[in-house]
Amino acid sequence: MKKSALLLSVLAIGACSPTDSGSLANSSETSVNANPLPSWNTGPSRDAIVDFVQRTTTPGSPDFIPVPERIATFDNDGCLWSEQPIYFQLAFAIDRSQMLAAHNPELAENPVLKALASGDEQALAAVTEHDLVELVAATHSGMTLEEFQDVVANWFAVTRHPRFNVPYNQLIYQPMLELLDYLRANEFKTFIVSGGGIDFLRVFAEQAYGIPPEQVVGSMGDTKFEIRDGNPVLIKQPGINFVDDKEGKPVGIARFIGRRPVFAFGNSDGDLQMLQYTAGGDGARFMGYVHHDDADREWAYDRDSHIGRLDVGLDEANERGWTVVSMKDEWAKIYPGEGLP
């Protein structure tokens, strides 16, 4: 794969706690298990996680899960990183559209792009992850995958989040990084299952979360194989092929992973079907929701939010005794960086 120097340098800046899914996780197994989840305050969520991991990985335990079946799936937006004031991929799409429209008068007249570029709050709030993936596919069709990766990596390098003034890929959740490490140290295989675009996610997921491209499931457009100037490449196509949200999440899991997860974490109604599917298997299961209730350090939103609405899912989680994490009460730190909450 041709990775440009830019992409490599951006990935090297990257984010924190990059644990390779394989050997590194194993070598740090002892230390991670000696003091798991240091940024999680003592409380019901931390207890439930540690209890689940110990029950399912102790040989002879009635809840023991064989290693190949230790599949753990995580939503991304609002679960592994922040999603406010707008989905981070939407910020990317707006920036890119404006840049492209400057050289393309036709694109500049596109009503969706105009609405987005205007910054109109209602227009922005109405954009779904589906719209986003379609918009990104439309504005980047004809590019090779590698060219698109460079574009995304460059955007991460030069853009800052409006509230925290750091690159977007630093606004990942320290407690969730520790959870990923803890699961991998106990031989769970960690996957992202996101409504966001798979090609966008794969640019930063390995460095940010230690989740390699082959363990990222997301929404996607089509690609086409071509020999271009003698080089065999994959070209991004307009249109959408698969929406990995709501009912699409279990479908994406079956398609990409081929096994029902035993552990799943989300933060919105869009994750409910993934959690239901996880809960529906035999044996020990863990279903968790991150609840955004910390307006001071992050954001507070749930039932009435356009972004990451958690309403039906919150009721079902409470009824069924799933873990609901209070960011405010249960997370000692939100982001890994110095000077961030």
Added chain:
Amino acid sequence: MKKSALLLSVLAIGACSPTDSGSLANSSETSVNANPLPSWNTGPSRDAIVDFVQRTTTPGSPDFIPVPERIATFDNDGCLWSEQPIYFQLAFAIDRSQMLAAHNPELAENPVLKALASGDEQALAAVTEHDLVELVAATHSGMTLEEFQDVVANWFAVTRHPRFNVPYNQLIYQPMLELLDYLRANEFKTFIVSGGGIDFLRVFAEQAYGIPPEQVVGSMGDTKFEIRDGNPVLIKQPGINFVDDKEGKPVGIARFIGRRPVFAFGNSDGDLQMLQYTAGGDGARFMGYVHHDDADREWAYDRDSHIGRLDVGLDEANERGWTVVSMKDEWAKIYPGEGLP
């Protein structure tokens, strides 16, 4: 996941050399590297494989490949197991269609199924892997994924190959099992990238090859998420969603794996685009073809065969110096079982 006792017992019968992709491979690393590829005769293919692995895994070597980029992809039919006298999945599809037609007069009148059931050689030879996946999707739509897995597992348990009179999943290639082990012992991640049906492949690939479901890429129908009798399940749909053959192979690789392979093996023109895509990356690369030239112990076919035709690919392999394995001269043993060649 609800796995029936039947499925579990069939998997336990299974095939040979089941190496889990993770920990087992690591624990056997020393012994595998001390005597790699015992069923490969000394010759150009064995030399090329060992040379590639040593060059790309020795720290400081100019050809060193970091562990996360050690992606190895394998075709299945004719590359990891036999594909004669007909694709094994076609034998499954015919058996199933006949069984289903006995209870479904409409299906019994389907001209494709009638032609297949007649055993007419021309009709069978014209069936592509695409047709197959479509046929299997059509005849199994409405089932849950788990029900389908049970059907496939049962078929493997009760059916025998017409020439060798053993279960089909014992006709896997011993030298390729050793190659998979050798690569994994050197921290390559091994994937199947097959034109065959992904749900069919995943029933036997883990036990047969040590390749877990999440590392199987194949052709596929659609699935739909439903709550059925209170259980969240995935239902197989009619129709075809993705054909993982020819130009589809690099597309499937990009979609499922998200990284360009550095090592790829096939046996037919249907694998050529995968090999071209692999060859097109920077740095050290390995491209290989299994050449079926052993009519005594297996089968001999290439340029004129309907199944597994190797024509354009053979020319390109010879021109570009890719490895072409003579089964007759370079493989000391074909199948793992006692009493088999």
